[in-house]
Amino acid sequence: MSTEETLILVKPDGVARGLTGEVLRRIEAKGYKIVDLRMVNASRELLEEHYEEHAGKPFFGPLVEFMASGPVVAVRASGNRVIEGFRSLAGATDPTVAAPGTIRGDLGRDWGAAVTQNIVHGSDSTLSAERELALWFA
Ligand code: DAT
Numbered sequence: 001m002s003t004e005e006t007l008i009l010v011k012p013d014g015v016a017r018g019l020t021g022e023v024l025r026r027i028e029a030k031g032y033k034i035v036d037l038r039m040v041n042a043s044r045e046l047l048e049e050h051y052e053e054h055a056g057k058p059f060f061g062p063l064v065e066f067m068a069s070g071p072v073v074a075v076r077a078s079g080n081r082v083i084e085g086f087r088s089l090a091g092a093t094d095p096t097v098a099a100p101g102t103i104r105g106d107l108g109r110d111w112g113a114a115v116t117q118n119i120v121h122g123s124d125s126t127l128s129a130e131r132e133l134a135l136w137f138a
């Protein structure tokens with residue numbers, strides 16, 4: 001048994017398209033527990049820290065600008081293996097090839113923007129989950 005917590009974000013594209021409820025529904029339908037939730041207009045400072053592993057990459061600037069372009073919904077979710085489980089629910093980073101049945105595969109597509117708009121973020125390890133939860137739920 002390894003109950004753990006993860007950070008999930010409904011990104012600005014997901015919020016703007018009215019997909020927040022659908023994402024929350026899928027988290028709960030899978031059996032994970034939503035333990036905290038907030039809507040945030042994230043500062044560039046927060047976003048640069050959140051995505052620090054990508055600093056220096058060509059899409060880093062556009063990624064931060066996109067994430068600052070509108071409100072995001074931050075979710076603290078818990079459950080046995082929820083970190084891996086939500087990444088599986090989210091699907092592959094590129095929504096064009098993400099498997100049908102996943103959030104990105106069912107609801108996302110390539111809009112031709114400089115940065116991949118793919119509706120959700122999910123922490124990718126216990127270390128990033130702890131770091132990211134501390135940032136978004138300080
Ligand atoms: P994930 O969100 O699946 O963990 P990631 O951590 O590699 O993916 O990248 C963070 C976000 O940056 C991703 O959700 C969308 C964007 N992104 C990643 N690679 C990209 C690329 N090559 N071009 C444009 N945007 C990209």
Ligand code: MG
Binds near residue numbers: 124
């Ligand atoms: Mg990532």
